[in-house]
Amino acid sequence: MALSRIDTTNMIEDVPQSKLDNNINFRNxxxxxDMSIAQRGTSTASITGAGxxxxxxxxxxxxxxxxxxxxxxxxxxxxxxxxxxxKMDCTTADASPSSADFLxxxxxxxxxxxxxxxxxxxxxxxxxxxxxxxSNKTGTYTCELNDTDNxxxxxxxxxxxxxxxxxxxxxxxAGDTTGTLDNDNAGSLELNFWLGAGSNWTSGTLNTSWxxxxxxxxxxxxxxxxxxxxxxxxxxTGIQLxxxxxASDFEFLPVDVNLQRCQRYxxxxxxxxxxxxxxxxxxxxxxxxRIIFPFINTMRSTPSLSNNGVGNFRLNxxxxxxxxxxxxxxxxxxxxxxxxxxxxxTTSNLSTNTNGRxxxxxxxxxxxxxxxxx
Amino acid sequence: xxxxxxxxxxPIYNTFCSYQVTYVNSEIVKSVPLDEANTDYQAIQEWxxxxxxxxxxxxx
Numbered sequence: 001m002a003l004s005r006i007d008t009t010n011m012i013e014d015v016p017q018s019k020l021d022n023n024i025n026f027r028n029x030x031x032x033x034d035m036s037i038a039q040r041g042t043s044t045a046s047i048t049g050a051g052x053x054x055x056x057x058x059x060x061x062x063x064x065x066x067x068x069x070x071x072x073x074x075x076x077x078x079x080x081x082x083x084x085x086x087k088m089d090c091t092t093a094d095a096s097p098s099s100a101d102f103l104x105x106x107x108x109x110x111x112x113x114x115x116x117x118x119x120x121x122x123x124x125x126x127x128x129x130x131x132x133x134x135s136n137k138t139g140t141y142t143c144e145l146n147d148t149d150n151x152x153x154x155x156x157x158x159x160x161x162x163x164x165x166x167x168x169x170x171x172x173x174a175g176d177t178t179g180t181l182d183n184d185n186a187g188s189l190e191l192n193f194w195l196g197a198g199s200n201w202t203s204g205t206l207n208t209s210w211x212x213x214x215x216x217x218x219x220x221x222x223x224x225x226x227x228x229x230x231x232x233x234x235x236x237t238g239i240q241l242x243x244x245x246x247a248s249d250f251e252f253l254p255v256d257v258n259l260q261r262c263q264r265y266x267x268x269x270x271x272x273x274x275x276x277x278x279x280x281x282x283x284x285x286x287x288x289x290r291i292i293f294p295f296i297n298t299m300r301s302t303p304s305l306s307n308n309g310v311g312n313f314r315l316n317x318x319x320x321x322x323x324x325x326x327x328x329x330x331x332x333x334x335x336x337x338x339x340x341x342x343x344x345x346t347t348s349n350l351s352t353n354t355n356g357r358x359x360x361x362x363x364x365x366x367x368x369x370x371x372x373x374x
Numbered sequence: 375x376x377x378x379x380x381x382x383x384x385p386i387y388n389t390f391c392s393y394q395v396t397y398v399n400s401e402i403v404k405s406v407p408l409d410e411a412n413t414d415y416q417a418i419q420e421w422x423x424x425x426x427x428x429x430x431x432x433x434x
Contacts (some may be wrong), residue, residue: 069383075390091407185411285385301411306404330382331405342385371404 028251029114030107030191031057031261033131033239035084039268043071043232045091045093045120052373055086056262059373061104065196066227070078070105075235077166083250085132087236088195088226095228097198102219103227104192105236108374110300111149111181111188119147119241124175129191131156131346134166135234142206143171144168144192146213150179155206157220168238170247172237176210176288185300187374191237191241194219195226195234197357248352263297276360278368283317286348289356294338302334303370305341312366317356325361342369376421380429386431393418 012185037056044053049060054070062068073087086105094101117125120189130142138160146153154176158169181188194201197219205217211217225233238250253261271278281291295303307313307329316323343358350356360366375391375398378396382405390410392405406414 044376062425289383302407302409304404304406304414306402309401310403329405330394331407332382333391334407334409371414 006313010272012343015063017194018159025241026094026251027240027248029127029241030239031265033237034250034252034258034260035086035237037259037262038072038084038256039266042070045069052266055252055280058086058104059108061102061192063100063102063108064092064094065097065103065225066094066100069210071148073235075134076132076237077168078291080132082132082237083249085134085235088234090227090230090232093227093230093232097196097225097227099200100197101196101198102201105195106190106192107187107239108148108187109191110185111187111206112183113154113324114181115174115183116179118191119176120150120180123175124177125243126175126245127173127241127246128247129171129173129239129241130168130250131236131239132166132168133160133234134164134238135160135226135232136164137224137226137229137232138233139164139224140220141354142192142194142197142219142223144190144194144218145173146192146218147176147179147181147188147210148190149182149188151213152176152179152210153218154210155209155218156208157206157222166235174210177239178210191239192238194223196228197223198226216237220250244290253359260297260332263295264300265371265373266297267295267297267303267370271368273359273360274363276366278358278360278366279338280311280357283350283352283356285352285355286340286350287315287345289315289317289343289358291331291341291343291358292338293341293368295336299370299372300374303372304338305329305331305334305339306369306371308365308369310368312364313343313362314359314361315343315350315356316359317350317354320354322347326358337374376417378423378429379418379426380431383433385433390432393428393433 069089074084144155201219207217279291315327324345332340375376377396380394
């Protein structure tokens with residue numbers, strides 16, 4: 001049977017353009033904005049420095065401003081569809097920050113994911129940020145977009161009005177006609193939530209239009225110091241940054257999709273059980289086994305390797321009876337898709353070029369960690 | 375904060391293959407690839423530029 005020709009000329013003319021704009025898949029530039037993925041763990045205490053501590057893709061940038069417990073919380077805004085939030089809990093206060101001190105939460109974004117914003121051209125697109133936030137500490141807070149390719153930034157403030165109440169905030173940033181973003185896998189743009197800052201960051205005039213980055217103009221002089229009391233806590237979820245001047249509903253992704261997006265930057269493989277086999281490889285020396293470890297998803301760059309303690313791994317050559325606790329682990333060669341790892345033990349009693357295996361050490365839990373974060 | 379950086383050598387061909395990094399007040403040890411896009415590698419280069427020295431014990 002012959003197919004009829006379909007005239008598509010006017011098929012979508014009655015659909016408002018605004019509706020189309022608000023339904024673009026993957027419109028949220030922020031990865032894991034619903035705080036649902038936490039490969040590293042759900043709580044880390046005694047945080048005094050920068051790093052990724054719990055929630056995937058959320059970097060804590062902290063310099064000498066209190067001590068914190070960060071956790072993945074189930075305290076969420078009611079009836080909004082969120083299941084998790086990020087919580088910052090001050091455990092050691094610093095009510096008088098030194099000039100250089102600060103606390104930010106941030107997400108760094110690859111330049112190649114931002115080319116459609118046309119930054120640095122006359123057609124540069126505005127960006128709208130929306131998020132849910134809650135804190136006992138009411139007052140003024142600063143959000144910032146920081147273009148690290150061109151040392152340019154823009155800051156806006158929001159106000160937490162009601163203590164310990166979830167509030168939705170929406171902020172629109174104008175497009176920037178100066179400074180194109182590099183089209184590569186390096187970080188180009190940062191979204192920063194400032195939770196406290198010393199005078200080096202607050203003493204100027206807040207830069208509410210895109211301009212050259214000047215430290216003193218990055219944070220509002222009215223910004224709260226969330227570190228001023230151990231009673232302080234701050235929650236956030238539903239972070240969405242999207243092209244345009246209006247905030248659409250939060251784009252919920254299936255958990256598998258969300259996890260895969262996070263695994264471009266960080267992959268943690270956890271093994272439990274007694275002598276659970278992790279990988280097979282080849283004995284390349286009396287005390288060394290070499291394995292090839294394929295990643296579940298392609299990573300942003302060749303990742304760094306770490307673990308939760310080499311003593312949680314065990315080396316064994318089949319039939320040799322010479323198994324022993326691991327004492328060393330190193331990356332020999334890596335790509336964005338796999339890594340060649342070398343495991344060593346103390347006693348040199350394995351037969352070279354025989355089959356070897358890496359397992360958990362007795363009942364210890366073992367974790368292999370690959371990090372390609374920005 | 376980086377505490378020490380040591381060159382890793384591939385044990386068969388004795389070629390420099392990665393860095394082993396320890397951190398101040400941390401039990402974390404990272405094995406860092408020779409990839410300029412890796413942020414740990416970038417941190418090592420910055421640490422070196424600040425005048426710190428990489429431990430280099432090539433196999434004999």
